[in-house]
Amino acid sequence: MSRVHDALRRAEHSGLLSPPVNRPGNEGRAALATLDPGPNLAGLLEQVEEIPFRTASDSLLIDVTRPHEAPMEEFRTLRTRLNHMKSLQPMHTVVMTSPSPAEGKSLSAANLALAEAHLAGNVTLLADFDFRRPIIHTLFQTDRSPGITDYLLGKIPLHQALRKLAGTNLYIMPAGEAVINPLELLNLREVKLLLDRLPTLFNWVILDSPPLLFAADANLLSTMCHGTLLVVRIGHTTIDSVTRAMQSLCNNNVLGIVVNGARRGELYSKYTYYHSYYTPKDGESREPLEGGDEASESTPAEAATARILGLDPKDPAGHDAGHNGEPNAAPAAGGHVDQAPDQHAVEQSSDGSHPT
Numbered sequence: 001m002s003r004v005h006d007a008l009r010r011a012e013h014s015g016l017l018s019p020p021v022n023r024p025g026n027e028g029r030a031a032l033a034t035l036d037p038g039p040n041l042a043g044l045l046e047q048v049e050e051i052p053f054r055t056a057s058d059s060l061l062i063d064v065t066r067p068h069e070a071p072m073e074e075f076r077t078l079r080t081r082l083n084h085m086k087s088l089q090p091m092h093t094v095v096m097t098s099p100s101p102a103e104g105k106s107l108s109a110a111n112l113a114l115a116e117a118h119l120a121g122n123v124t125l126l127a128d129f130d131f132r133r134p135i136i137h138t139l140f141q142t143d144r145s146p147g148i149t150d151y152l153l154g155k156i157p158l159h160q161a162l163r164k165l166a167g168t169n170l171y172i173m174p175a176g177e178a179v180i181n182p183l184e185l186l187n188l189r190e191v192k193l194l195l196d197r198l199p200t201l202f203n204w205v206i207l208d209s210p211p212l213l214f215a216a217d218a219n220l221l222s223t224m225c226h227g228t229l230l231v232v233r234i235g236h237t238t239i240d241s242v243t244r245a246m247q248s249l250c251n252n253n254v255l256g257i258v259v260n261g262a263r264r265g266e267l268y269s270k271y272t273y274y275h276s277y278y279t280p281k282d283g284e285s286r287e288p289l290e291g292g293d294e295a296s297e298s299t300p301a302e303a304a305t306a307r308i309l310g311l312d313p314k315d316p317a318g319h320d321a322g323h324n325g326e327p328n329a330a331p332a333a334g335g336h337v338d339q340a341p342d343q344h345a346v347e348q349s350s351d352g353s354h355p356t
Contacts, residue, residue, distance in 0.1 A: 041201055045123075047159040050166050054141040061139060062111045064118045075115040078258065082112075082204075085227075085255065092199035093225035094255070095129075097209045097218035098232065099241035104260040105231040106135045109208040116204045117170035125162075125202040127173040129221055130210050131182035134175030140165065147176025152190055171202070186220050195224050212245040219248055227255040234261035 055061050062071045085091055096109035113126035127148065128136035137144045142163055151161040163172050179185055198205045207225065209218040222228040228249060232242055246254065 041158070041197055044159050044162075045164075045171075045201060048162045048164050048171065049160075050164045051140075051142055053165040053167055056139055056141060059110075059139045060107060062114055064114055071111070072115070075111045078112060079115040079119075082116075082255070091226040092203065093195055093205045093207065093227075095207045095209050095218060095221045095225050095228045096231060096258075097222075097228065097245075098211050098230065099213050099237055099245035100211050101133075101214065103211075103231055103233040103237055105211070106130070106139070106208050108229075108231050108258050108260065109206050110136065110139050113170055113172075113204070113206045114168075116206070117168050119169075121169070122203050123169045123171070123201070124204045124206065125171045125173060125198060127205060127207050128175040129186070129207045129217065131175050131179055131185065131217070132210050132215060134208075136172055136208055137174040140172055142172070142174065144174050145177040147174035149176030149179050149185060151176070151194075152185055152188055153179075158194075183215070183217055183220070186217055192224050212248050213241060222249055222253060225253070227253045229255055229258055231258045231260060234259065236261065 062075055063069065064072065066072060067076070082091075082094070096105050096112070098105040110126060113124050116122055117124040126136060128134045129148065131149060134144060134147075137147070140163075146156045146160050148161055150156045151158055161173055161176065163174070164170075165172065185191075195205070205225075207221055209221050212218050212230075218228075230242070230245060230249075242257075
C-alpha cells in the first residue's frame with residue numbers, strides 16, 4: 001500500500017495528476033447543476049393587467065355581496081376548513097379535480113377562490129391548468145390567451161399571463177393557447193419552479209385540472225402541490241369512479257372530498273330556523289339558485305353548496321376535525337360517501353354547482 005501512495009505522490013508532484021479542466025461541452029452540464037431560483041417575482045403584481053369583474057350570466061358563480069345565501073355560506077364553510085388546516089401545516093397550493101367530467105370541479109375551484117379572496121388581504125390566484133378543456137377564462141369573461149401555456153413556452157413574461165379582477169383580491173391565470181402535448185408541458189421543470197414560487201405572492205393558489213380518470217395531468221400536479229380536493233356530484237359520480245380516482249392519487253395529499261348537487265331542503269329541512277333563514281319570505285322575489293345540470297332542474301329548492309369531507313390533517317382516517325375558529329362559520333361537514341340503491345351514485349348532502 002505504501003508503494004501506491006508513493007507512486008501517487010510522485011505523479012502529483014510531476015503534474016500528471018492535475019485538477020479537471022473545463023472541456024468543450026462541460027458548460028451545459030455545469031449549468032444544469034446550478035440551482036435555478038425560478039422566475040423573478042419582485043414587483044410582478046404591480047405589472048399585472050386589471051380587468052373588470054364580469055361573470056358569465058349562466059356561470060352560477062357565488063355572489064359575495066349576498067353572504068346569507070346558501071351557496072356563499074357553504075363555500076365559506078369550505079374556506080374555513082381549509083384555512084384551519086393551513087394554520088396547522090404549510091399549505092398554499094391546492095389542486096381541484098374530479099373522477100370524471102361534468103362533476104363541477106371548475107366551478108367549485110372558482111367559487112372557492114372567490115370565497116378566499118373575499119377575506120381582507122387574502123390575495124388569491126385561480127390558475128387554469130386544464131389545458132385540454134379550459135373554462136376559467138369563460139367564467140370571468142376574459143381571453144384564454146395569453147396564459148399559462150404561453151408563459152411555459154417562453155412566449156411571454158409571467159405578468160402577462162395573469163389578470164387581476166378589479167375591486168377584489170382575486171387574480172386569475174387562464175390556460176393560454178391550445179397545445180397538443182399538455183402532459184409533456186406539465187413535465188417541464190418550469191412548472192415546478194413556478195408552483196414553488198407563486199406562494200411568495202399569493203396566500204392561496206388554486207389550480208383547476210383535468211379529470212383524474214381521463215388524463216394523468218391532475219396526478220402529476222398533485223405531486224407538486226400541498227394538497228388535492230376531489231370533487232364529486234350526487235347522482236352522477238359512481239362509487240367505482242371515486243374508488244379508482246383515490247387509488248390513482250395513492251392517497252397522496254388528499255385533503256378531502258367536495259360533494260356537489262344537494263338540494264337546499266336536504267341541507268336545511270331538519271333545522272327549521274336555518275331553512276327559513278335561507279328561504280325568501282312570502283312576497284320577496286325568488287332569484288334563480290345555483291344547481292342542477294339543466295335549466296329545468298334549477299328550482300328554488302336547489303342551492304349551490306360545497307361540503308368537504310375528511311379534512312383533519314392529524315386524522316388520516318378522515319374523521320371530522322370540528323370547528324376551526326373563524327367567526328360565525330357554519331359547522332364543518334362530516335358524513336360519508338354512500339352508494340345509491342339504483343344508480344350506484346354518490347349520496348351525500350352538498351354542492352349543487354353547475355358541472356364544468
